[in-house]
Amino acid sequence: MPAESGTTLLPPAPAGDPMVPRPVRVESVRRETRDTVTMDLRALDGEGLVFAPGQFTMLQAFGVGEVPISISGDPARPDLLTHTVRDVGGVTGSLCRVEPGDLLGVRGAFGRGWGVEDGRGGDVVVVAGGIGLAPLRPVVLAVLAERAAYGRVSVLYGARSPAEMLFTDELDTWTAAGLDVHVIVDVADRSWTGRVGVVTELLPDAAFDPDRTLGLVCGPELMMRYAAAALTDRGVEPGRVRVSVERNMRCGIGLCGHCQLRGHLVCVDGPVFELDRIGPLLTVREL
Ligand SMILES: Cc1cc2nc3c(=O)[nH]c(=O)nc-3n(C[C@H](O)[C@H](O)[C@H](O)COP(=O)(O)OP(=O)(O)OC[C@H]3O[C@@H](n4cnc5c(N)ncnc54)[C@H](O)[C@@H]3O)c2cc1C
Incomplete structure (x- = not known):
């Protein structure tokens, strides 16, 4: 199933033969x-x-x-x-x-990206767990490049422990540049003076207007389910909550069907999906 044309999540087409590295x-x-x-x-x-x-x-x-x-x-x-x-x-x-x-x-x-530009003129809430911050880092950098185009921008990041946090040297820079960055770990060590718990516990700290918020969530699927539900509970429309889904992939371009998830091919219809398109499938491992 090809990505719908006209959607802002549609990526630029790669040049050349897509099967040749x-x-x-x-x-x-x-x-x-x-x-x-x-x-x-x-x-x-x-x-x-x-x-x-x-x-x-x-x-x-x-x-x-x-x-x-x-x-x-x-x-x-x-x-x-x-x-x-x-x-x-x-x-x-x-x-x-x-x-x-x-x-x-x-x-x-x-693949289809986050469509971060859909958040322009409103608030953005980024929720990341573990290595889930990696696909969201380009979102943060894109927002910072056009900071005035966005309202309040929160980055909520949860890691298993302080030693397992990514991009630690950048988090303060993001705060200094006007983002509201909150971090939490499952298990603290002696050096840790911050919050201990799961990333969804940070959501009450994020200030946003649900009627004009884009929520972007990436991490383990259980975490994504809870974080996405917490955003919709705060009033964000499911169509404005997006999650990035991982499935085993081979071709990456919609030919082999390896990453099929019911009616979707994660490689071309995702990996980023709106919650209202993918929500019930977040529990399905492989079909
Ligand atoms: C769209 C997309 C984006 C991704 N982005 C990243 C990224 O930015 N950084 C990154 O490190 N990984 C990312 N992954 C996951 C990465 O592709 C897998 O970890 C990788 O395919 C595992 O291959 P392997 O040969 O190293 O391990 P394998 O030998 O194939 O597997 C080793 C173990 O890892 C498990 N495993 C396999 N695939 C995954 C997976 N997708 N997630 C978790 N465990 C898995 C297997 O069940 C097995 O237990 C992404 C996956 C997708 C679909």
Whole structure:
């Protein structure tokens, strides 16, 4: 099922054959946590990779495999492709061991993004759990680039522990730039003086007008269900609450059907869906 034309979530079409990976060179690697790294990649052909916040690429470790990874970089910097990868298995493990100078393959950008521009003129609430902050970082950067176009913008971020928080060096910068950033951890350590609990507990701290709010949620599915419900309980319309769904994927372009979720193909109809389109399916693992 192709993405509907005319919707603001429709991404720019990738150039060239979408099944042929473009070679990219690893420019830099930053360790975020024990099992997660952020890498900046530059295409060997010198062409940038234009993307919308929320889109993903199929990232290939040559000779190992290819996996979908969200773009976590700045949409205003198409010259630099940034990915944040958590080591959970064969391909992501290999990707997390790359070093500057290594070559990887990239297909994309693919999928429907967050459509953050739909939040212009109103408030935006970003709710992220764990590595879910990675696909939302481009939203934050897009909002900061046009701060005056948005009303109150809250970033609510929950991590398992202080050691597992991503982008820690940026959170204060986002606050200084006029975002309302709240952080919570499931389990504190001795250094932690902040909130302890689950991310939905931060929602009462967020000031927003539900009639003109866009809610963007990414994290484990259970967390997304509760966070999305908390937003609609506060009066945000389900059509203005969006979640990013992960399913096993192969082609990334709607050909193979691997990521089918009832009537949707997550790779082309998502990964970002409005709650009123996907809500009941959030409990369905694979079909
Ligand atoms: C649209 C989309 C965007 C994504 N963005 C990111 C991202 O920005 N950063 C990132 O690190 N990962 C992201 N993922 C998840 C990533 O694609 C998987 O972790 C990866 O495919 C696992 O492959 P593997 O070969 O490393 O592990 P495998 O050997 O295939 O699996 C190892 C273990 O991980 C589990 N696993 C497999 N897929 C997933 C998954 N999707 N989520 C959680 N556990 C899984 C398996 O059940 C198994 O237990 C995204 C997935 C999708 C669909």
